[in-house]
Amino acid sequence: MKIKFIAHSCFYIEHNNFKGLIDPFINGNPSAHVDISEFKDISHLFVTHGHGDHLGDSVYLGQHFNPLTISNFEICNYLSMHKLTCHPMHIGGSYNFDFGRVKMTPALHGSSIQTDTGDLYGGNPGGFLIEIDGKKIYHAGDTGLTMDMKLLEDEHIDLALIPIGGNFTMDIHDAVRAVDFIKPKKVIPMHYNTFDLVKADPEEFKNLIKNSEVIILNPSEEIEL
Numbered sequence: 001m002k003i004k005f006i007a008h009s010c011f012y013i014e015h016n017n018f019k020g021l022i023d024p025f026i027n028g029n030p031s032a033h034v035d036i037s038e039f040k041d042i043s044h045l046f047v048t049h050g051h052g053d054h055l056g057d058s059v060y061l062g063q064h065f066n067p068l069t070i071s072n073f074e075i076c077n078y079l080s081m082h083k084l085t086c087h088p089m090h091i092g093g094s095y096n097f098d099f100g101r102v103k104m105t106p107a108l109h110g111s112s113i114q115t116d117t118g119d120l121y122g123g124n125p126g127g128f129l130i131e132i133d134g135k136k137i138y139h140a141g142d143t144g145l146t147m148d149m150k151l152l153e154d155e156h157i158d159l160a161l162i163p164i165g166g167n168f169t170m171d172i173h174d175a176v177r178a179v180d181f182i183k184p185k186k187v188i189p190m191h192y193n194t195f196d197l198v199k200a201d202p203e204e205f206k207n208l209i210k211n212s213e214v215i216i217l218n219p220s221e222e223i224e225l
């Protein structure tokens with residue numbers, strides 16, 4: 001399957017008819033070099049939490065391209081009010097979709113939804129463990145280091161997408177500890193250098209990881225998994 005790093009925490013996964021986009025922060029994203037119309041064929045949209053750099057263009061994408069949107073119950077309620085087709089889940093819950101299995105994982109973070117009239121409650125923030133055709137991908141969302149990550153070791157994750165930018169999430173040193181807990185085969189760092197508050201050197205992260213393969217992607221680069 002194809003895993004494309006769009007920018008920040010936004011990834012595109014394609015495998016046969018499955019065309020999934022995670023945390024679609026595209027318009028207004030200073031690192032993203034894609035036009036949102038590139039995603040007109042998406043089948044699924046995943047949203048880890050309500051913050052603007054993750055919820056991003058979900059409403060636009062949902063209204064124009066009609067993917068099935070997977071997120072927590074509260075964000076699904078919000079997006080359903082905007083006429084999106086949603087599948088609500090919550091932390092610890094799993095579900096077998098036609099493309100594979102999805103489990104929502106905990107994240108230590110916030111999840112409010114910013115609107116013109118103030119913040120809305122966005123439930124608990126999370127991450128996604130996505131299993132497609134025998135491959136397991138973990139998108140951590142925005143999170144600090146948690147002991148819960150140790151539980152993911154038993155999942156034998158093929159690819160982990162891990163924030164390293166600090167300030168709002170784990171920094172490099174905590175991300176290294178997270179990778180040691182999770183023990184994925186491959187890691188792609190995310191959520192860094194998009195803004196001044198999340199500056200980090202991915203090469204420093206890569207040099208500190210000994211037992212997983214670290215793949216540093218520039219925006220719009222992709223790998224085959």
Ligand code: NI
Pocket residue numbers: 049051054109110142168
């Ligand atoms: Ni956030």
Ligand code: MN
Pocket residue numbers: 051053054142168191
């Ligand atoms: Mn964020």
